[in-house]
């Protein structure tokens with residue numbers, strides 16, 4: 001059930017603009033789909049994303065009353081109070097993504113939790129809402145309309161006219177190609193760190209990325225990087241103890257590492273996630289590269305996926321409104337564990353193996 005957060009909890013949450021560019025819309029909608037337990041997430045983007053972004057999932061969907069509440073400020077099903085912030089295991093928790101997106105676009109949400117019929121919620125600029133359907137006026141000169149709709153179980157959020165009344169924001173965007181590249185980066189990061197979920201990304205109706213959702217890193221790697229990289233890669237997993245005050249906590253790592261003969265000129269091809277959240281975490285990426293050490297040719301960067309799982313209390317996802325970085329209670333212990341796990345994994349992998357999938 002979705003509830004409104006109390007003011008005390010709200011004030012403990014890192015405030016900030018959630019929506020700065022089309023890629024941030026995609027991140028929020030994909031994370032909502034994953035939090036809803038989706039097995040398939042389909043993302044459609046037109047142009048630079050301001051024309052249209054649509055994310056459809058086959059997750060648990062929402063009831064009519066939840067759907068109507070979801071687009072309002074500080075409403076979430078993922079957190080009940082400030083205490084939960086310590087232990088939150090979902091990707092979302094602020095209850096701000098949908099209203100923030102709706103504040104700068106036209107947002108249409110269609111959802112069904114598995115019943116005979118679903119719900120459509122539209123949030124749009126007040127003057128464009130049909131007056132007889134008007135249900136309630138929410139902030140930012142927006143109006144919300146709730147009506148029945150047909151849909152299989154799951155949720156689709158379609159966002160159009162992004163930044164239509166924010167010309168400065170719109171002008172600050174790069175070319176359509178560059179904005180889509182950012183979108184592709186964030187979807188790829190999730191596709192690789194969640195090989196159990198099938199992702200499809202389309203740009204102007206053209207399929208640009210599809211992963212099969214088999215749960216195997218090899219299959220996701222093959223879909224993203226092709227046969228050469230996938231056939232020179234090995235999966236690994238390891239468990240490390242990290243100090244947590246007087247006690248020790250367990251850090252679990254797994255992922256897939258391409259052999260050091262598969263390299264790129266930039267570090268963007270090291271994909272990391274922390275407790276399920278895919279992140280552009282420079283410290284963790286560097287730790288992965290350091291684990292390769294001298295195996296890499298000079299100036300070259302590795303290709304791989306490393307997932308970390310540690311007790312939620314040791315991670316603070318609340319440091320950064322855009323959620324790019326996380327806080328660790330002991331960051332050095334975490335990066336040391338990543339580096340040594342990668343080094344050990346590479347030393348036991350047969351690095352000369354080629355041709356066949358090594359996973």
Ligand code: ADP
Pocket residue numbers: 002028032033036057059060061062070071075076077078091092093094095096097098099154155
């Ligand atoms: P948050 O994710 O921080 O809770 P959001 O504004 O992103 O806040 O979403 C508000 C609520 O709407 C979520 O807590 C969830 O209950 C519901 N919701 C959003 N997207 C989906 C989805 N794709 N499937 C099911 N429920 C969703």
Ligand code: MG
Pocket residue numbers: 028031032091092093095097098
């Ligand atoms: Mg969310």
